[in-house]
Amino acid sequence: MILAYTYRGGVLMKNIVFSAVVLSTFFIMLSEKITATTIACAMIVAVIVTMLNKDRLSHFNYIELKVLHKWMHFIMVLFKEVVISNIQVAIIVLSKDMKLAPEIVRFESKLSSEVMRTVLANSITLTPGTMTVDISDKELWVHCLNGDYKDGLTELVLEDILHKIEGDLHG
Structure with missing residues (x-):
């Protein structure tokens, strides 16, 4: 089973969500304190970065x-x-x-x-x-x-x- 499913060049929501979760987790790990603001910023930044790179994520198959x-x-x-x-x-x-x-x-x-x-x-x-x-x-x-x-x-x-x-x- 693959977590990063793709179909005809498009990216499934599962791949985008997984990438956003990984990025936001990494962001939070690097933060000095874990606050509601930190978590909100992490999620916003992760979603923006993921959406800007969704074309690259369509070829992403390293998460089997x-x-x-x-x-x-x-x-x-x-x-x-x-x-x-x-x-x-x-x-x-x-x-x-x-x-x-x-x-x-x-x-x-x-x-x-x-x-x-x-x-x-x-x-x-x-x-x-x-x-x-x-x-x-x-x-x-x-x-x-x-x-x-x-x-x-x-x-x-x-x-x-x-x-x-x-x-x-x-x-």
């Missing part, structure tokens, strides 16, 4: 139930990686002798979908100490705060999860 649990796993692993990286960067910054060795590394992705490569690039950028500078075909150029971080790029758990999601969706 069979991969929803994999997306949840991806989010949990990303959260864990962000926390670990935060601690590592804090240790570097707070140490007396900051051992920084910035480096730009070329990384070859095994993901075939442009959307999935963009999700991976944004995930790398969200992780402290690394930032995706450029994406060219399957190549990602990543700035690492320390040379040791480039070793983590070769064994990206996040890419493996995205690759499994991609396989389920297109496979």
Whole structure:
């Protein structure tokens, strides 16, 4: 069963509502306080953004139930990686002798979908100490705060999860 049903180029209300709920939830999570005003603003902004992007949502098929649990796993692993990286960067910054060795590394992705490569690039950028500078075909150029971080790029758990999601969706 698919949550994002489409018909002849049109978007069903279910897809729009789901997207608006996800966006408003994200908006509320980023808010300092949860008030009636915050919730109202979140819903209004989410509906406006969703309606402005409804043409893009008609091709949106990344919310199939069979991969929803994999997306949840991806989010949990990303959260864990962000926390670990935060601690590592804090240790570097707070140490007396900051051992920084910035480096730009070329990384070859095994993901075939442009959307999935963009999700991976944004995930790398969200992780402290690394930032995706450029994406060219399957190549990602990543700035690492320390040379040791480039070793983590070769064994990206996040890419493996995205690759499994991609396989389920297109496979």
